[in-house]
Amino acid sequence: GILSEYGQDSAEDLARKAPSVKCAGRLLTLRKMGKLAFGHISEGGVRLQLLFERQRLGEAYGHLSLLDLGDWIGVEGTLFRTKTGELTIALERYLPLQKCLHPLPEKWHGLSDVELRYRQRHLDLIVNADSLPRFLTRSRMIASLRRFMGEESFEEVETPMLHPIAGGAAARPFVTHHNALDRQLYLRIAPELYLKRLVVGGLPRVFEINRNFRNEGIDTTHNPEFTMMEFYRAYASASDLMAFTERMLATVAREVLGTTEITYQGRPLSLAAPFRRMSLRPAARAALAERGVPEGAWLTPEGRHEWAPKLGMSPAKAQTPERFLVEAFETLVQPSLEQPTFVHDYPLEVSPLSRRMPGSEDTVDRFELFVAGMELANGFS
DSSP, X not given: OHHHHHTTOOHHHHHHHOOEEEEEEEEEEEEEETTEEEEEEEETTEEEEEEEEHHHHGGGGXXXXXXXXXXXXXXXXXXXXXXXXXXXXXXXXEEEEEOOOSOOOOTTTOSOOHHHHHHOHHHHHXXXXXXXXXXXXXXXXXXXXXXXXXXXXXXXXXXXXEXXXXXXXXXXXXXXXXXXXXXXXXXXXXXXXXXXXXXXXXXXXXXXXXXXXXXXOOBTTBOSEEEEEEEEETTOOHHHHHHHHHHHHHHHHHHHHSOSEEEETTEEEEOOSSOEEEEHHHHHHHHHHHXXXXXXXXXXXXXXXXXXXXXXXXXXXXXXXHHXXXXXXXXXXXXXXXXOEEEEEEEGGGOTTSOBOTTOXXXXXEEEEEETTEEEEEEEO
């Protein structure tokens, strides 16, 4: 591209080379000043200034009034730098390629409504400069994930989207009807059950990156349809999977971003391994003690009924001693987990599909990964 080839050249270098270039893009600005005009086009995240001169363009200069912001145009001219150092094309000719029939959102305020940005991503990409890099980063991240999993001898598979039962996770499903079979089907909540069948069938390492559907609430961290990677590895414990996961995330971060030190909503985060480990029950009990809850108060229904509302916890999710501790952790501890943290030693009561820890009747070999207060991964053996 023009930037990769000439972006480092000085004004003197460009004056000496006088390179002739061609490109196309969406017209974002146009300012006429008598016998010349300046504009900007953008394509693929690259923004270039254009110089329209009556002397160079002749009759075509008079047709600038027919251009609207948002139009796609092709341009050809000589590349130079202005006195302010901006890379600019002095146009020899321009060609309208596609008309924009609807006005773009107002220039300076952009498209700031979050819901509108989500519903009209094409406008978001046009007017908000920070959106396109996020899309490109996501694409490269998924490619890096696939590469990493392949190098670790995992086989990528695709499993059914339409399930005969609503299984694989605890969530409300989308329901549909198959006319030919005359039966009710469900958009998948998770691919878990089918991936496990592949392991049983003889594929010891499998993964899938695909869509899941959950007919529940919508906010900035939850969507009815979302992309998730799920993988299964035979002969591995939760400890093995934690080590594998932190290595995977660190590798992808370095490959895509060039560093394991990232910023999320202004907060610095480190994806460098090893991540912090935290046992759930001790963390929950410590948080309860800090808030004046007597040790063991949650062992009785009366104690749970008294303390759950005081702590901002959901009484419906805290109806047993073990569930009280899990709810206490999720309410009081989880929001404070900024740096990547593996939480392990989950109670059997909330993890029915997990293997019991050796020598324990009530603790399972399970972990969850939290970053910036959000759950990013859930794993178990």
